[in-house]
Amino acid sequence: MRKSILFILIAACALIMPAYSQDPAKSEEKKAEKKEASTTTVYNEEVLEDFETTQFTNKDIEFKVTTYQQGGVEIRDENPAPTGSSKKYLGVKFFGKSLGNSSDVLIIKPAKEIIIDKYCRQISIWAYGRKIAGELSILIRDANEVNHRLVFGRLNHLGWRKLSVKLDKRISQTDDYLNQKRVLKIVQLQYRPMNVTRLPIWHYFYLDELTGTMREKYTDRQSDDW
Numbered sequence: 020m021r022k023s024i025l026f027i028l029i030a031a032c033a034l035i036m037p038a039y040s041q042d043p044a045k046s047e048e049k050k051a052e053k054k055e056a057s058t059t060t061v062y063n064e065e066v067l068e069d070f071e072t073t074q075f076t077n078k079d080i081e082f083k084v085t086t087y088q089q090g091g092v093e094i095r096d097e098n099p100a101p102t103g104s105s106k107k108y109l110g111v112k113f114f115g116k117s118l119g120n121s122s123d124v125l126i127i128k129p130a131k132e133i134i135i136d137k138y139c140r141q142i143s144i145w146a147y148g149r150k151i152a153g154e155l156s157i158l159i160r161d162a163n164e165v166n167h168r169l170v171f172g173r174l175n176h177l178g179w180r181k182l183s184v185k186l187d188k189r190i191s192q193t194d195d196y197l198n199q200k201r202v203l204k205i206v207q208l209q210y211r212p213m214n215v216t217r218l219p220i221w222h223y224f225y226l227d228e229l230t231g232t233m234r235e236k237y238t239d240r241q242s243d244d245w
Contacts, residue, residue, distance in 0.1 A: 061234060062140055067205065068229040070094060070109045073130045082115075083124040087219070089114040090125050100145035100179045100227035108145075108227035113153075115212045116219040122211040123219070133205035133229075138192060141232040143183040144208075147225035148174035152213035155182065155224075161191045162201035173213065174224050193236075200236075205229070 075092045082088040090113040099105035115123030146155060156170045167190050171182035186192070192203050212222055 062232050063234070064143070064230050064232050065137075066228060066230050067133050067135070067142075068129065068131075069105065069107075070227060071105070071107050075109055075127075075130045079128050079130050081126045081128070083126065087114075088123055088125070092127065095225070098147075100147070100181075102145065102228050105145075105227050108147075108225055110225050111210070111223070113210060113212070113222045114219050115222065116216060117211070117213050122213070125210040127208040127210070127226075129205055129207070135192075135203040135205070135231055135233065136200060136236075137231075137233040138236050139186055139203060139231045139233045141183050141185050142169065142205075142229070143181055143232070144171060144229045145179055145181050145227040146171070146174055147179050147227075148176040149223055150175055150177050151222050151224065153222050153224070154211045154213055156209045156211070157184065158206040158209060159186070159190065160204040160206050162193070162203065163191045165191070166206060168209065179227070 075094060077091050080090055080092055082090065090111070092112075093110045094107050095110045096107045099108045109127075111125070111127065113123075113125040115125065117123070142157060142159070144155075144157075151174055154170060154173050156168050159167050159169060161167060169184040169186070171184050190203070192201065208226070210222070210224070212219070214220055214222075
């Protein structure tokens with residue numbers, strides 16, 4: 020009977036010991052995770068244009084490719100994007116069509132200059148689609164004065180949807196020197212019809228809350244006065 024009890028105790032210890040032996044390793048792993056999390060750069064989503072106070076008019080749009088295009092923009096307030104804070108948004112209408120390898124283009128220029136002086140990882144916008152095949156994109160001018168067209172995607176959905184595009188390494192935005200600020204600039208939004216009809220048709224869509232996912236740029240905290 021004593022041998023049986025002793026055997027049971029030894030077996031129980033054998034099961035318990037590996038668990039205890041793994042605890043220090045798990046503890047170190049958790050410490051490493053916490054250290055990594057504490058040094059991770061924090062990005063925040065900031066509003067670049069909310070369409071609440073900026074006045075957009077037809078002077079802020081232009082067309083490319085063909086001569087028979089029509090269009091217009093107007094600030095609306097009937098059904099804003101479900102952001103929780105939006106009350107107004109931009110209504111857009113455009114009469115155009117796809118032209119094979121090329122396309123009519125509607126250009127929406129910012130009614131006020133949009134400058135990004137932080138490091139930007141992603142640009143987002145809320146777009147209300149009507150299951151149309153048009154493509155929405157954004158033109159960004161980087162710190163080297165080079166323009167880049169980034170495509171949000173097609174507006175072939177129904178209702179509001181948040182569209183995002185990431186800024187890759189081709190887009191220069193880091194400062195050459197820590198004390199020399201260089202910026203990005205939002206030049207324009209572009210819309211290209213993708214309909215395959217022979218004749219142009221009207222396209223209606225709506226835009227709200229243009230935002231950037233950004234962090235502060237690294238700054239030089241050292242003083243050379245010594």
